[in-house]
Amino acid sequence: MSAALLSVRDLRVHFKVRGEGGLFPQHRTLKAVDGVTFDLQPGETLGIVGESGCGKSTLARALLNLIPATSGDIAWMGRDMKGASRDDWQQVRRSVQMVFQDPLASLNPRMNVAQIIGEPLRTHQPQLPGDEVLRQVKEMLGRVGLSETHLYRYPHEFSGGQCQRIGIARALILKPRLIVCDEPVSALDVSIQAQIINLLQDLQRELGLALIFIAHDLAVVKHVSQRILVMYLGRTMEIAPKQALYADPxxxxxxxxxxxxxxxxxxxxxxxxxxxxxxxxxxxxxxxxxxxxxxxxxxxxxxxxxxxxxxxxxxxxxxxxxxxx
Ligand code: SF4
Incomplete structure (x- = not known):
């Protein structure tokens, strides 16, 4: 087996929550993620499933240090991220992108499609000339099934499925090795869900991407995932290859x-x-x-x-x- 793209060991994300009562309320601990361990290989898709509130989205954000982990180890491409600086995490985020649940809310309403998709390039590769940014944006639009006629339109002019395609194009523009998809289809109609899942699978085959695909039910992750991790109250309940999990949970x-x-x-x-x-x-x-x-x-x-x-x-x-x- 090749070296893991991502290794997670005993990851915990706990929050202190202010309790009720008087002048000196007791603080309580909310264990959003409580001891999760897994590896992800290059090009692999890991489905993460569980009811709302089980810690899936917190886990996804902690993997990218968007929420700091309380304890545990994360290694990206063999590199232990313990004590990593902001610049170190910035480098990781070039290779790892996120696609969010609410496609419209995740796009800046004041930016047009060309600006939205080109933004990561302007942030991470400021030396690129404007016409090269535009060329790459156009190429990415084609890959996600949109056309150049959409370039100068704004998010409110698109359907939910089209907004999610724009979000995927933005995630892909830096040519990442992994996309973390946090409930990317749960806000969409069933027929559009299938289109977005097919698009992600096609892009994965074409670009050799790894995916972490988060969903709240097992029907959605079935077609995308090779392995599935089932979470409950912040903990891993089961992790298994897809065939084994569906045939003999x-x-x-x-x-x-x-x-x-x-x-x-x-x-x-x-x-x-x-x-x-x-x-x-x-x-x-x-x-x-x-x-x-x-x-x-x-x-x-x-x-x-x-x-x-x-x-x-x-x-x-x-x-x-x-x-x-
Ligand atoms: S049988 Fe297994 S899943 Fe059920 S309560 Fe006991 S340890 Fe938990």
Whole structure:
């Protein structure tokens, strides 16, 4: 296996939250990301899935130091980023770009398409002459399925799908090695979702990009990802190659998420048992002891509240569950 593009070890992002009460309120700790470990190989797509509030977006931002990590290690292209300076992170951000959830909100409404897509070039390569910036912007517009007629229009003149294409063009203009896509299709119609996912896959094949693709359900990441990491309350519940995860999910939480994914075969879909998770997602300010999933787990037993399960071998997967290992 080639050297990892990204290595993450035991990454934690904790926030101090001011508690209630009087003059001297107690501060509490919100564990948004709590001990996540994974590697990403060049050209690979890792899907990260979990309910809203499970820490996926915080994890994505911490990988780029947009939110500082509380502890743990991040190595980009073999380079340990512990103690890295602003300039060091700036260099990393040339190779790693983000695509955001709300395509319209992520584009500056006062800038036209040429300015939006060209902005990263002007920031990171200020020596480039204006006509070269424009040439590269036009080339990138073509790659994402837009045309030169769109160059001088403003974001409000485009549909959600077109805005996301503009966001992808902006992310690609610096020729990154990885794009972190934070729920890039969840604000779009289903038919447009498919177009954007197909576009990302085509670009990945063409440019050898790696992708981290964040979504809140397993149906969306199925077609894009080679491996999938399932998160719950800031922790990894399961990480597995795609085929293994969809054919034989190991963690009870993964099984519950998968049972909600519609099947293409109507007969199998009608016969399928949907597993409804009991109770609400617990507050990350007050997570359950031991296994954080235990308050909703149909298979919880006496060990689960007492000890936090590490990731344990479970066939081709690794699952944080005492049913294995
Ligand atoms: S460790 Fe226990 S509570 Fe947690 S997922 Fe496994 S069986 Fe369920």
């Amino acid at each position: 190991k963690h009870p939480y993964t099984r519950a998420l998968l049972s909600a994914v519609p099947l293409a075969d109507p007969r199998r879909e009608r016969a399928k048992a949907i597993q409804v998770l009991p109770s609400e997602l617990p507050s990350p300010l007050d997570p359950p002891s031991g296994c954080v999933f235990r308050t909703r787990c149909p298979q919880a037993f006496e060990r689960c509240p007492r000890e936090v399960p590490p990731l344990l071998e479970a066939g081709a997967s690794r699952a944080a569950c005492w049913l294995y290992g």
